[in-house]
Amino acid sequence: MRAALAVAGVSLRRILRDRTALFFIVVLPVVIITVIGTVVQNPGGFRIGVLASQISGPPLATSLVDELKSVGPLHTLADESTARTALRRGEIDAVVLVPAGLDADLLGGQDVRIPVLAGGAESTQSAVRSAVAAAVARHAERVQAAAFAARTTGTTTAEQLPRATAVQRVTPRIGISTENVATGSDYLPLGFSYSAPTMLVLFVFINALAGGASIIQTRQLGIYSRAQAAPIRVRSLVLGETLCYLTFAVLQSILIVGVGALLFGVSWGNSLAAVALIGTWALVGTGAGMLSGALFKTPDQASAIGPVIGIAFAMLGGCMWPLEIVPDAVQTLGHATPHAWAIDAWITVLSRDGGLADIATDLAVLAAFATAMLGLASIVHQRRLTS
C-alpha cells in the first residue's frame, strides 16, 4: 500500500507541475463557466428592436414603445438598416417600425397599421408577431375609447385622450393571469447554475482522459519496468496510478464546485446527494483516465483524441445543450454515455430538490460505468506491465 501511495504522489505531482495542464484544470473551466453562464440566461420574452428616433417621439408613439416592453427586452437601434442587420444576424427577434405620423393619424381618426419585421423560422415569426400584436392592441384601447367619445359628444380625439387615459386607470379590465403549474423542471436552472454542473461533468472527464498521456509516457520511458526491479507488485503500481487519478478528479471537482459556489453563487442542492454524485463522477473520471492510459499507444494520441472523445460524449450526454430538446433517438443514444446519467442526476438535485434516494438509479448506473472502465483498465495495464 505504501508503494501505491508513493506512486500516486509522484504521478500527481507530475500532472500538477505541468503548466499547460494547469491551464486546462484551473483557468479554462472557470472561463468557460463564466462565458456559458452569461449567455444561457432567460431572455424574458422576445427581444424587440425599436429605432432611436421612436423613443423620444410624440406622446402616443412613446407610449406604444413603452407598451412593447411587455413583450420582452427592448433594444434601441440607430436606424432601420442597423435594425434589419441585427434581425438578420439573430441578435433580436423582431423590429417594430412605429410610423412617424402615428400620433397625427390616430388623432385624425385614421386606422394605423404598424409594420413588424420578425426573424427566425416562420412559426417563430408568427409567435413574435402575436406577442407584438397584443401589446399594440392594448395600446389601441384608449385611442379607440377617445375617438368614440369624441364622435358621440362632438369633440376631438385629442381632447378626449386624457379623459380616456384617466378612465382606463379606474375601469376594471378583463385581465389575464399566469400561473405556474409545473411540479418540477426537466432542465437545469439557467445561468451559472446551468454552466457550473455541466462543465464539472465535462472537465473532470476530459482532463482525466487527456491525463492518460502521462501514464503512457511513464510506460514508454520504461519507468514501470524499472520499478518492477524493486520489490513492488504490478498491482501496487496500477493501484497507485488509480489513486492519483482519483485524487486529481476530486481536486478538479472541488475547484469547480468551490468556484461555482463562491464566485457565481451556485447552490449545489442537497449536500449528501451532491457529494455522492461528485464522488461517483470522480470515479467515472478515474476509470476514463486509466482506460485512456491503457488503450492509447502514444501520449500524443491521448492528448489529441482524448479531448475529442470527451467533447463528443459531453455533447451526446447533455453537457452542451439540454437533452430535453433533442429527438428521442438522440436522447437514447446519449444515455450510452455516463454524462447523460450524471446530468439527469444534477437536474434532479438542482431543479427538483432531489435527495440521495431520488438519484439512486443514476448513481448505480454511474458506478457501473466506473467499475467497468476501472476493471478493464487494470486488466489491460497488468497485462502490459507483466508481458
Add this chain to the structure above:
Amino acid sequence: MFAAFVIAAKDLRQRFRDRSALVLGFVAPVAVAALMSFAFSGVESFHADIALVDNDRGQIAVALRGALTGPELSDVLTVRDAADDAEARRMVDAGDAGAGLIIPAGFSAAAVGDKPIGLRVLGNPDEPLQAQVARAVADAYVAQLNADRLSVTTALAAGFPESRAAELAAAVANLQLPESVQAQPTGYRQLRTASYYAPAMGIMFVLFAIGFTARDYFTEQRTGTLERIGAAPVTRGVVLLGKSLAAFVYSVVSLGTLAIVSSLAFDAEWGPPAAALALILAFSAVLVALTALVVAIARTERQADGLATIVTFVLLLLGGNFVLLSQAPEMLRRLALLTPNGWALRGFTDLATGAGATSAIVPVLVILGMAALLGTIAAVVGQRRPA
C-alpha cells in the same frame, strides 16, 4: 521557391499519414457538425400547444375559441381541449401541452358587466414562450372587449347622457381597434444552427492544428532534421515558407471539405462559394501567422504545445465558437470582434443569412490585416532570437 513546395508537400504527406491529424481535420468536424444539426433539428421552429378549458360556454367564450383556432394562428398554435382545470394542469405539467388557457364560468356574462372575470393562463417555466404566446393571443382578443368597455365609460364621462347608454352599447359593437400590426417581409434567410456551427466547429478543429504544426517544427529541430536541411542550398526563409504553405493547405482543405460535406449532407448554408472561399483563405492565412508566432515565441516542444493550447482556447471562447453569439449579451459580441475567428464567424453568419457576397469583404480584410500584424510580430520576434 521550388524547395518550398517540396518541403510543403513532404509536410502535408506526413500530416495526412497521421491518423490523429486526419481525425481532427476531417472526421471530427463533420461528425460534430452532424451531431449538432441533428440535435437542434427540433428546436428551430416554434409551435405552441395550448390546453383550452371552456368552463363558460357562453357567446364570447365560443368566439374566443374560434379566434384561437382560426387560420391566422394555425401555424403558431394548436388548441387541445381539456375537460377541466385539473386535466389542463396535468397536460401542462406532463409536457403534453406547452401552456393552458382557462375560460372561467360566467366569463361571457361578466365581460359586459361592471365586474369582468379574467382569463387564466397555466404556464410551465421550462416553456416560458409557450405561456407568453398563449397569453398574447388571448390578450389580443380581450383587448377589443376592453376597448369597447372603455369606450362606453369614456363617452359617459365625456358628458354623453346616461339615459341613452343603451345606444352606446349598440354603437361599440361595430368598433375596431385603430392600431394593428402589419407583417413585413425581412427579405433574408433565417440563421440555422447547422449554418452557424458547421463553420464554428471547422474553425475550432483547424485552430488545433497550430499545436500540431508548432510541435512538429520543434521535433524536427530536436531530431536535427532542420539542421540537415540547412546543409542544402536552402535558406531558412524557404523552409519556413514551405512549412507555412503546408499549414495553409491543410486548413483550406479541412474547412473546404467541411463546407462541401455540411452543405450537401445537412443543408448548412455557406453562401456564395467565392465569398465563402475568400473567408476560408483569409482565415487559413491568419492560422499560419498564429502558428508562426507560437513557433517564434516558444523554445521547446512543450512550450509550443502549451502556448498553442492557450491561444487556441482563448480565441475559441472569445470568438463565439462554443456559444451562439447572436443570443449572447452585446459585450460578448464586441469581444468576439477582437479575434480573427470572431470575424470569420460573423462573415459566415452574414453569408448564411443571404447578405450577399460583398458582405464578406470587410471580414476578409480585417482577418488579412490581423494575419499581416501577427506575421510581422512573429518575424520581429523570430529575428531577435539567436538561431
